[in-house]
């Protein structure tokens with residue numbers, strides 16, 4: 001079997017698999033959720049493998065995606081990145097003899113009749129821990145008739161294997177993942193065509209017209225969307241891997257800038273990890289302490305990212321104050337009525353009009369480029385806590401802004417990162433101070449000690465007001 005069985009969860013019945021005849025006579029259908037790529041995708045590989053195992057009894061493989069007209073505050077910036085990726089995906093699949101169906105509307109309503117109409121021999125989907133998509137999956141499983149399997153094609157170590165519970169911190173998840181990496185950090189097989197090429201059929205203009213999201217947040221031009229572009233971006237980053245030691249300096253090119261590709265499933269984290277190993281001549285089966293590899297890149301790419309998936313998978317309150325640790329909730333409660341030096345409402349945050357030019361610059365970086373530097377994200381969210389009326393309001397503001405402007409928004413990493421900043425999730429209690437309680441504090445002086453704050457502010461000046 002191409003796929004390790006641990007990557008798989010059976011959502012309805014386990015009576016399918018190599019050698020077992022399928023229930024329906026139609027194709028194996030792969031409903032894509034998070035993994036919008038053809039290569040390095042365990043879910044697609046599994047769908048193809050099932051079809052092969054069924055032999056004559058299954059009519060090929062189909063792939064579908066169902067796009068709601070709006071989703072968690074997504075804007076045209078994010079839809080554009082996603083749709084360009086899908087156009088490429090359809091062409092690639094067509095070359096492999098796999099038809100692609102782009103449905104529009106709400107997945108829980110549109111998918112069951114579509115899927116049932118094919119009498120599929122099996123349905124495969126990929127793993128997505130966020131609430132809305134989890135709920136869609138539950139309904140689609142309930143309202144369809146075929147065997148239904150889910151593959152974690154996002155995490156190197158499948159989320160349900162890495163840990164069976166919400167982890168307290170990176171320190172508790174790391175040893176579990178490191179122990180399993182020799183098994184799961186394995187090479188991907190090539191995708192082999194299923195049949196002769198087919199014709200792409202999607203009317204992409206009509207699909208674009210179905211989107212009702214906010215067009216005012218425009219697509220960005222500095223980052224090319226799609227699977228091929230994702231692989232090129234990875235190659236470009238590996239070429240300058242040494243710069244990763246500067247990743248905490250917002251005015252240097254240090255970070256990989258891979259998060260939009262990882263978020264939209266156009267690049268597999270496991271591919272990035274494997275390519276780092278190849279470049280450095282490392283044996284993926286014997287990595288040891290991954291914090292030391294490639295200036296900590298694998299620590300972020302695997303441990304921190306999979307910790308975020310663990311958080312959203314096991315903590316249903318991942319975007320609520322009630323999802324914070326008990327010590328953090330108690331401490332924030334004790335400081336509810338502390339005097340705030342400044343308080344702002346959503347429009348002021350949104351328009352980067354606070355008294356703090358460093359905060360405003362970070363907000364402008366996100367609004368203009370679709371990607372705030374990782375170090376600034378921490379400062380940005382912590383100041384939202386400090387200058388909001390309540391932790392609840394701070395959390396809602398940070399999530400709304402991040403999801404609206406960031407290309408990689410609406411991601412487990414975002415919910416975990418914001419919960420870390422505002423609610424101490426995956427962190428420990430620090431010295432108590434006003435408003436923050438025991439949540440870790442950050443200030444502009446700390447930033448000044450780390451990087452050239454003035455240059456950063458100068459990089460994202462307020463828009464020139466046009467002459468009257």
Ligand SMILES: Cc1cc2nc3c(=O)[nH]c(=O)nc-3n(C[C@H](O)[C@H](O)[C@H](O)COP(=O)(O)OP(=O)(O)OC[C@H]3O[C@@H](n4cnc5c(N)ncnc54)[C@H](O)[C@@H]3O)c2cc1C
Nearest residue numbers: 255256257258259300301304305374381408409413414417
């Ligand atoms: C307040 C706040 C909000 C955030 N919002 C998001 C978000 O919406 N989407 C998002 O993908 N990340 C988010 N992060 C996590 C992190 O800042 C980004 O993943 C990182 O900046 C993305 O840029 P990069 O790919 O160039 O990072 P690199 O440093 O090059 O890291 C490579 C990859 O490792 C993973 N990674 C790196 N840092 C983290 C981290 N702290 N937690 C989890 N995974 C990590 C990501 O998948 C990232 O793409 C947030 C962090 C904070 C503190």
